Amino acid sequence: MRDKRPSDASNEFALRWRAYPESVYLTRSLVSQACEACEAWGLGRLDYVGRTIMSELATNAVVHAVEGHEIQAWVTLVDGAVEFRVWDPSHAPPVVPEADAEAEGGRGLMMVRLLATGGCGYRLISGSRGKVVWARLAL
Template sequence: MYGYEVTEPRLRCVLPFEAAPAEVRLLRRAAVTQLARWGTPVAEDEAELLVTELATNVVKHVGEGVSATLILEWRGERLRLEVHDTSRALPTPSAADGDSECGRGLHLLAALAVDWGTVLTAVGKAVWCEILISAGRTCRRIERAAEALEGYQGISAGAALRTSSRAAGLEESAVELIADLLHWTAARGHDPDDILDRAQMHYEAEADAA
């Protein structure tokens, strides 16, 4: 399973996968790992369940072994989960007591997500849903930090190479970024300790208000 990311104008991750039970488990794990890297304030269990449902529907109703793609997109107050496959048959909800597993899956999407839908694409269709995540300044600060670290890791690739995982690479990038900012502060005649104290005060004030 391979993925690529585009961080502008939003945080976005594309994860191609093969429609098979074993791949669904790997996809779920990859999605949760990506959300953790971004610091997305969303319930992990909820995201896992939605990814599993979207991917499993491809296995059951398009065919095992077909190629599909999961797209994660975080912008503002919503996280969007979108699965593309090669079938142009649009799923429809079943009656609440119906026997259709696909229909029950859509009812689950409707119950957990703030919005969902299906759309035809050039090569098939996409089924998507959106989760509402924490709003406000703290959420925007986390999103902005994730954007900065993604870009900073690309510039300072050595941080990622010295670690065994990309998540650990981002942590190392955060340390290097803070150290660089302290060097920048000292070079302009300011006290790095004072800057750290002021940043800590901002963090604690906003954490207490959350």
């Protein structure tokens, strides 16, 4: 399911979709849409980095969620930063694996940590309803 719209035209864009690997591109589109619509936030200059962060968060959600389950994403203006959030139904905390030069994957969260100039983290949702992983870009 795709539901891309401003939640509040002044500061938030949201998207819901199903957890399939081929759907991750939708989150990059969400960031681009937010950047175009909210140039006043200073997002134009953050488009590439924002799409990279959101893509990595969404990829992790798809990889760790049950295929076909709903996933949600948001781009929000919060406290002088642009926040990228992804919700998935898994309760497992995100893990940054040990660096392995031979590995073909597993660098996404490490990259998000380096790019997120306003911090990053996660929070569990009460009532066993998954988690939200977030990263911020300072404006």
